[in-house]
Amino acid sequence: MISGRERTLSAIRDALGRGALGPDEKAKLERRLRYPRANVVPARGQCDSREGLVATFIAEAERVNATVERLCSGDDIAPAVADFLRAHNLPQRVRVAGDAVFKDVRWSDAGGLEAEAGPAAADDSASVTGAYAGIAETGTLMLLSGPDSPTLLNFLPPNHIIVLPEGSVVGTYEDAWHRLRAEVGTGIAMPRVITWITGPSRTADIEQTLLLGAHGPRRLHVLLVDGATSAA
Amino acid sequence: MQSTARAFTANARQALDDAKLQVALARFPEGFPVKRRLAVERLPEFEALRDDAKEIKDHVLAHLDYYLERFEAKVAERGGQVHWCSDAEEARTLLVKLCRDAGATTITKAKSMIGEEIGVNDCLEEAGFKPVETDLGEYIIQLRHEPPSHIIAPAVHLSKDQVAEAFRAAHKDLPDDRPLNEPQEMLDEARAVLRRAFLSSSVGITGANMLVAETGSIVLVTNEGNADLTQTIPPVQIVIASIEKIVPTLEDAATVLRVLARSATGQDLSVYTTFTTGPRRSGDLDGPQHFHVILLDNGRTRMLGGEFREMLRCIRCGACINHCPVYGAIGGHAYGWVYSGPMGAVLIPNLIGVDEAKDLPNASTLCGRCEEVCPMRIPLPRLLRKLRDQQFEAGQVPPLFRYGLRWWARLARWPALYRLATGAGVATLGRLGRRKGRFRKMPFAGGWTNARDLPAPQGRTFQQWWSAEKGVRQ
Numbered sequence A: 001m002i003s004g005r006e007r008t009l010s011a012i013r014d015a016l017g018r019g020a021l022g023p024d025e026k027a028k029l030e031r032r033l034r035y036p037r038a039n040v041v042p043a044r045g046q047c048d049s050r051e052g053l054v055a056t057f058i059a060e061a062e063r064v065n066a067t068v069e070r071l072c073s074g075d076d077i078a079p080a081v082a083d084f085l086r087a088h089n090l091p092q093r094v095r096v097a098g099d100a101v102f103k104d105v106r107w108s109d110a111g112g113l114e115a116e117a118g119p120a121a122a123d124d125s126a127s128v129t130g131a132y133a134g135i136a137e138t139g140t141l142m143l144l145s146g147p148d149s150p151t152l153l154n155f156l157p158p159n160h161i162i163v164l165p166e167g168s169v170v171g172t173y174e175d176a177w178h179r180l181r182a183e184v185g186t187g188i189a190m191p192r193v194i195t196w197i198t199g200p201s202r203t204a205d206i207e208q209t210l211l212l213g214a215h216g217p218r219r220l221h222v223l224l225v226d227g228a229t230s231a232a
Numbered sequence B: 001m002q003s004t005a006r007a008f009t010a011n012a013r014q015a016l017d018d019a020k021l022q023v024a025l026a027r028f029p030e031g032f033p034v035k036r037r038l039a040v041e042r043l044p045e046f047e048a049l050r051d052d053a054k055e056i057k058d059h060v061l062a063h064l065d066y067y068l069e070r071f072e073a074k075v076a077e078r079g080g081q082v083h084w085c086s087d088a089e090e091a092r093t094l095l096v097k098l099c100r101d102a103g104a105t106t107i108t109k110a111k112s113m114i115g116e117e118i119g120v121n122d123c124l125e126e127a128g129f130k131p132v133e134t135d136l137g138e139y140i141i142q143l144r145h146e147p148p149s150h151i152i153a154p155a156v157h158l159s160k161d162q163v164a165e166a167f168r169a170a171h172k173d174l175p176d177d178r179p180l181n182e183p184q185e186m187l188d189e190a191r192a193v194l195r196r197a198f199l200s201s202s203v204g205i206t207g208a209n210m211l212v213a214e215t216g217s218i219v220l221v222t223n224e225g226n227a228d229l230t231q232t233i234p235p236v237q238i239v240i241a242s243i244e245k246i247v248p249t250l251e252d253a254a255t256v257l258r259v260l261a262r263s264a265t266g267q268d269l270s271v272y273t274t275f276t277t278g279p280r281r282s283g284d285l286d287g288p289q290h291f292h293v294i295l296l297d298n299g300r301t302r303m304l305g306g307e308f309r310e311m312l313r314c315i316r317c318g319a320c321i322n323h324c325p326v327y328g329a330i331g332g333h334a335y336g337w338v339y340s341g342p343m344g345a346v347l348i349p350n351l352i353g354v355d356e357a358k359d360l361p362n363a364s365t366l367c368g369r370c371e372e373v374c375p376m377r378i379p380l381p382r383l384l385r386k387l388r389d390q391q392f393e394a395g396q397v398p399p400l401f402r403y404g405l406r407w408w409a410r411l412a413r414w415p416a417l418y419r420l421a422t423g424a425g426v427a428t429l430g431r432l433g434r435r436k437g438r439f440r441k442m443p444f445a446g447g448w449t450n451a452r453d454l455p456a457p458q459g460r461t462f463q464q465w466w467s468a469e470k471g472v473r474q
């Protein structure tokens, strides 16, 4: 019996009126995959100055209902998290990712803030994670999964605080892929889940009324840390 | 899903008489189309991006075998498994088997159009599982046992009262006297109910917006985050994707993403865009242990080899639907199957047969708005005309209409005769309709005059008017 695989592939070749591709053509396509080239890249995300990129990132993130707070140093992370929780009447308890950016953060110094690492639990009210990059063109945060950064931290708790070092703001999606290729790789080392987050979760499924916090977080708060190096 | 596309005319008439539906449809023009326009105006490169997106997809379609094999190899390299199915039946059988192997009871699902095509929910229920749709709109219509009326806004035809009614009927364990008047209350209730489903689910089924050949990743786009919970919590993930969803590289995916959300909802990008590659790695704290991708043909290779190949560029954004005057008047259910609007009118006859959907190619005014807004530059009006041609050739057009067309064609080949005949006709009609300026009824033209009046001609044909006008201008 021929397999579904063979059936589909031969149906495709019949439809295209040719047999399997020859080695030359395959090599050409292989090159297209090995050396990916950018298509048209919008000017909006392209800016020579870092300050310009950061300004675009903040403006775009705020357009999609994220809130952005700029911090002078990593020392300000814990107090900023405590303030955010207080402002929204949330318990002083967060689930944190184990990203390097947090290694010097002394959570307990910020009043009674409790921070616990590990995967998200169903009743966690807030999480704090790092971002691999911020993409200016649409105010998008790029997060990578890994042993220290379980994916559910980004989705289960209704409040999500993301720490983004200013040095990690890039202009465009292509810039983000470029950085990932250079630093992590897109082969076997590529993280299992790459999540792009653009604002808090939302739905307009009931009478086209926009509501935030459908399944994912209702609030997305970005702490943009000056002077910090990349989270990776 | 069982189709009622055959009954299009009756469906459409019913839709026009459905007061609640008409209220819902009246909200439409200020929604997606306006937002799309604003998003496009903010991106000067949009037209150039459309060209690139089209080119990427044409390139993929011409080398589809290569890219699929390459994608399969990458998925396998990362510990996932790819299955190939030719038709809906094969896919359903496999799906049930995979769910049995997983010892599933509750199965969470993220909205998938290919899932609708093959009737995933019905087949899982028949096999004794409990499939739960997790996209809010899709969940609502699942409770109401009806198909989606729009590919990106499945419950757009409903009022909040109808949603509340469905929730009260389904969520029996909640107090009867709870307030359920505002969309926010309904969302909170659905979020809590679905959270429980997520946490008890043993299989997560998703579609895929794209498959990336370079990395073996699947790309999922949502605003709610439901696809991410669906693919991260249960121990088994099953992705169902039709074979044309491939793009070569991450850069190509970025290009398609730039036109997708803008065309669909007018967002620059949907809230969540997730690239997932294979099952949980060692050391990971969450993610499925098993990762399956079902690559499904279901009519695609037939389209690839025929006149409708261009339709395979479709990325299911819904822009053509949002801008279609016919959809705006009758909504999605009238089309009778899982797709609707111009893309549905082309896809449905192609996927379930022209015989099953005779009226759909005619459910269009060919006004051209759909092609204008289609990010993948699919010539929808031309494809609809092709379907009409096919119907004519297959003798599916009623005899009177055929004779009419044949006579007109003969006449048109003899300009002098054509001028004589049209001149006489227009003069007569002009005299007859002089008093009212319009006709309420016209022999042989009931299809036209039943729903609108035919304006009476002014007594001259265009050609007569034009020669006179030319005389004056010279």
Ligand code: SF4
Residues within 6 Å of the ligand: B263, B313, B314, B315, B316, B317, B318, B319, B320, B321, B343, B370, B373, B374, B375, B376, B377, B378
């Ligand atoms: S045909 Fe074009 S506009 Fe319509 S859904 Fe497909 S891609 Fe979008």
